[in-house]
Amino acid sequence: MKILKLFFIIFFIFSFNHLGANTDDMKIKITKNLRCLICQGQSVYDSDSEFANSMKVLVDKKLNEGFSEKQIYDFFKEKYGEWILYDPELNKNTYILWLLPILIFLIGGAIVVKNFKIRK
Amino acid sequence: MNNKILKITTTAIFIIIFVVFYKALQDTNIYTPKKKSNNEIPLFTANLFYSNKQINSSELFKLDKFYLLNIWSSWCVPCRTEHPLLMDLTKNKKIEIIGLNYKDKKNNAENFLNELGNPYQEIIFDKEGINAIEWGAFGVPESFLINNGIVIKKYIGPLNKELVEEIRLLIK
Amino acid sequence: MLLSVIGHYSLVAGLCVGLIIIFFSIKNFQISEHLDAKILSFTFLQFILVSLSFLCLVFSFVFSDFSNETVFNNSHTTKPLFYKISGTWGNHEGSLLLWLLVLTLFIFLFLVKTKKQPVKYKILTLLFQQIIIIGFFIFLIQTSNPFNYIYPTPEEGLGLNPILQDPALAIHPPILYLGYVGSSIIFSSALAATCLNIVSKKWASHIKKWVLISWIFLTLGILLGSIWAYYELGWGGFWFWDPVENVSLMPWLALTTLLHCILVLEKKQILTSWVIILSISTFTLSMCGTFLVRSGILNSVHTFANDPGRGLFILVFLFSLILISLFVFFFFHKSTQNELNNFSWLSKETSIIINNWFMMYFLSVVLIGTVYPIFLDVLSSQKISVGPPFYHKLIVPFLIPFLLAMAIGPKLKWVKSNLEDKFSLILLLIISVLISFFILKIFEANFLINTILISSAAYLFFITFRDFFIKKFNNISQNIAHFGFSLLILSILFNSLFSSEIITNLKVGETFEDLNTKIILKSIEQKEEKNFKSIIANFNIENSKGIIENLSPELRIYNQPNIVTSEADIKTTMMSDKFIVINVVQNQDYFNVRYQVKPFMLWIWLSVLLISFGGLLSLFKKNYE
Numbered sequence: 001m002k003i004l005k006l007f008f009i010i011f012f013i014f015s016f017n018h019l020g021a022n023t024d025d026m027k028i029k030i031t032k033n034l035r036c037l038i039c040q041g042q043s044v045y046d047s048d049s050e051f052a053n054s055m056k057v058l059v060d061k062k063l064n065e066g067f068s069e070k071q072i073y074d075f076f077k078e079k080y081g082e083w084i085l086y087d088p089e090l091n092k093n094t095y096i097l098w099l100l101p102i103l104i105f106l107i108g109g110a111i112v113v114k115n116f117k118i119r120k
Numbered sequence: 121m122n123n124k125i126l127k128i129t130t131t132a133i134f135i136i137i138f139v140v141f142y143k144a145l146q147d148t149n150i151y152t153p154k155k156k157s158n159n160e161i162p163l164f165t166a167n168l169f170y171s172n173k174q175i176n177s178s179e180l181f182k183l184d185k186f187y188l189l190n191i192w193s194s195w196c197v198p199c200r201t202e203h204p205l206l207m208d209l210t211k212n213k214k215i216e217i218i219g220l221n222y223k224d225k226k227n228n229a230e231n232f233l234n235e236l237g238n239p240y241q242e243i244i245f246d247k248e249g250i251n252a253i254e255w256g257a258f259g260v261p262e263s264f265l266i267n268n269g270i271v272i273k274k275y276i277g278p279l280n281k282e283l284v285e286e287i288r289l290l291i292k
Numbered sequence: 293m294l295l296s297v298i299g300h301y302s303l304v305a306g307l308c309v310g311l312i313i314i315f316f317s318i319k320n321f322q323i324s325e326h327l328d329a330k331i332l333s334f335t336f337l338q339f340i341l342v343s344l345s346f347l348c349l350v351f352s353f354v355f356s357d358f359s360n361e362t363v364f365n366n367s368h369t370t371k372p373l374f375y376k377i378s379g380t381w382g383n384h385e386g387s388l389l390l391w392l393l394v395l396t397l398f399i400f401l402f403l404v405k406t407k408k409q410p411v412k413y414k415i416l417t418l419l420f421q422q423i424i425i426i427g428f429f430i431f432l433i434q435t436s437n438p439f440n441y442i443y444p445t446p447e448e449g450l451g452l453n454p455i456l457q458d459p460a461l462a463i464h465p466p467i468l469y470l471g472y473v474g475s476s477i478i479f480s481s482a483l484a485a486t487c488l489n490i491v492s493k494k495w496a497s498h499i500k501k502w503v504l505i506s507w508i509f510l511t512l513g514i515l516l517g518s519i520w521a522y523y524e525l526g527w528g529g530f531w532f533w534d535p536v537e538n539v540s541l542m543p544w545l546a547l548t549t550l551l552h553c554i555l556v557l558e559k560k561q562i563l564t565s566w567v568i569i570l571s572i573s574t575f576t577l578s579m580c581g582t583f584l585v586r587s588g589i590l591n592s593v594h595t596f597a598n599d600p601g602r603g604l605f606i607l608v609f610l611f612s613l614i615l616i617s618l619f620v621f622f623f624f625h626k627s628t629q630n631e632l633n634n635f636s637w638l639s640k641e642t643s644i645i646i647n648n649w650f651m652m653y654f655l656s657v658v659l660i661g662t663v664y665p666i667f668l669d670v671l672s673s674q675k676i677s678v679g680p681p682f683y684h685k686l687i688v689p690f691l692i693p694f695l696l697a698m699a700i701g702p703k704l705k706w707v708k709s710n711l712e713d714k715f716s717l718i719l720l721l722i723i724s725v726l727i728s729f730f731i732l733k734i735f736e737a738n739f740l741i742n743t744i745l746i747s748s749a750a751y752l753f754f755i756t757f758r759d760f761f762i763k764k765f766n767n768i769s770q771n772i773a774h775f776g777f778s779l780l781i782l783s784i785l786f787n788s789l790f791s792s793e794i795i796t797n798l799k800v801g802e803t804f805e806d807l808n809t810k811i812i813l814k815s816i817e818q819k820e821e822k823n824f825k826s827i828i829a830n831f832n833i834e835n836s837k838g839i840i841e842n843l844s845p846e847l848r849i850y851n852q853p854n855i856v857t858s859e860a861d862i863k864t865t866m867m868s869d870k871f872i873v874i875n876v877v878q879n880q881d882y883f884n885v886r887y888q889v890k891p892f893m894l895w896i897w898l899s900v901l902l903i904s905f906g907g908l909l910s911l912f913k914k915n916y917e
Contacts, residue, residue: 035677037258041534043679046527048858048875048884050223051258054249061250079162079256083665086679093674097664101686104656108649115645116637127622134618138611143670144589145603195878223878 023063030059030072033086043086159271162254169221169243180242186215186291187266191252193224194232196260198278205284206239214291219243222252222260265290293359299348300439306341307429309334314422321415332403339396346393349438350380358449361440362386368451370823378462379452384586385438387465392428394473402477409498416484424476427609435602454850454857460520468513468540472578474506475543482571483617487624491564496557501911503554507547508907514540515900526858526873528888530896533683535590538662539581542655546574549651552644559706565627572617579610589666636708643701650694657686688745695748695781698774699755724750746785752778769913773906779899783892791890799882810834811887824850829874829883843872869893
């Protein structure tokens, strides 16, 4: 039962990622994921700073050149480092980041179930 | 027994957290993006300021000299303070200064150079600011010390006397 | 200048009185059964001295006394009076003084209003609270004195950042601090109760009103912060999972969980250890938040260097408090082995345990997301950002079972429940699913997860709505609060699904047109105001039905400090907000225009108010009984 719940949860997480091939939507999605490096916590999409506007132009250009979403992210990561992306990608640096909350959830569940088993 | 382990673990975890935060406080607060392992200069094409011709990055930095790529604009106030230092640096034959005019209007930029002097061997006209991004810059002014196609040092913010001294030493 | 002297020495005197209080409390604890009247008087005196100091600072701001360094750094003669006053706490030093003010007030009120609890408990609570208060006194006087003197006296101040000159932001800190300080009382009293081993139903009833007060203010404080962000910051969002926002959300999550647990503890002697842990955690998280935000540890590229000395002090202070709490908990707390755990799996107790489980998960997501970058940076010099996508992915799917549990949980009885009216419950579930399905179909939004999410929220909505009419005034506070929560989720969902935005560049006289909207920049006006120059752009916006609305966003060019801000024009109606901002484009003669239609914004604010109102009702119900 718990495994089933877990399966659904993971399924839903990944169901987030399908997006229409519409370039505009893709541009919005990418720029929302890019951090404006000279702002106090705004995405490139939300910001109107010079840097953000240049980034938007460049994203447009790359999309028109046929870059995929991942390629664009890789391009910017190469220039600025991982921290320009708001969605931390799952790599060796971020396993703990993503898995620790899930682990805590499962531990919590275990405690709850144990609490009932004790009294039987 | 179980209880004791729990107590010790909890206290240990908090001590570790304390140490991490303590060290984090010591670190410098200004973030300088660490470039990935290869510090090669980016490959790009750009428009030249005066001639409007397109040029390849390889053509710009081909000589076996030191280059300083300086990102500037007429509307950038700190650029004015660093400009005289750049003019000074042109006297050194070992280094060539290439300018990147960032998100500027041509007449404003020309007026700026007429007023303060032109230290640049060549100027890239980066109207949209996308060439600057190729360099991993995010503002004005920024400067890059280059030799043999490698970025030796990156300077964020205006140059000052000490930094120019450092550059002079590096290019000996 | 005299004000600064009085202000400073009141603080020093307050510190001395604070120490005296500790001395007398220890004596009283050992000796007598009655609360020494001296203690009460000294606690009151401590509060008066801090108030005096605070008033001196306020008046220094009002009279623009620039011999005071804090006033010089943060004020200006041309600032309107309201903002001169609120400028008192709009800076680091002043805000700490406000913290201290509320701390001293609350402990005095606690002593006065706590009548039916043992004297030793009151004294211990006072002692723990005084540790916190003395810590703040020392921090204030040593590292963040609001009464530093500068000579020669400058003619004019440096001014307050204009985006902070907003009514919502003016009262946001006081309200928020009332919440934080309330949690400090809970912290101290939980420690005291642990020492004396009186964590019981009686204690829970007593502490409940403090939990409620703290919770209500914290909720309202966070609401005000979001409202300010929406109206002032110009990007039309109200929550960005920014570290500063997260830092206020974390204590709120812990406090809400604590509130639910107290409700259980009030009725039966279970979950005592957990209640103590939550009480400690809530205040710890508040202090942790203070540390993270003021120490300069969380920052983006352009932060000014924060005083690391301050950060270090708060860090050491915070961890001393944690160590003390750990010690008290491990040493004094005897978990009663035979806590009455005889409730079945289908009972109200279970649903509250499930609530705890999910809330702690949400808390861990926010906590890990906020501090992980710091750990990674220290341990491996890698810098990453953790932004909205992370939080959305980890929180949204779990909201679904959470909402369902919120709907069913309150209907269960204590100990054991045969779920009554199963039929209508299932019927409402089917109706919710169908409605959400049709809404999404009509408006052509995709995503399977949205259907399920909206169904769960709608389900909670219908259940609580129906319960309101059936059960009349039985448990009305919980009903309203849960109803408010369902409304909040629904509003946020519809807002994010159905918002639309147009971004374009326009010169005066130009038009933008698409299928549904026509935007015309009609004219530009320029005005001179007291401390800024203003450029107002008048727009006509025509929608598909031909209705035209006038919106006039503004650009403000301030002189002191030299900043340009963009003021959005927002037309709010019950159903949606129309939001427009303009921005200058460097070196060009056109403006960048952003026009957004945001449905249900008003409902987002109202639903949070409803949630607080539910809490308020619970507070008064207590007093009535």
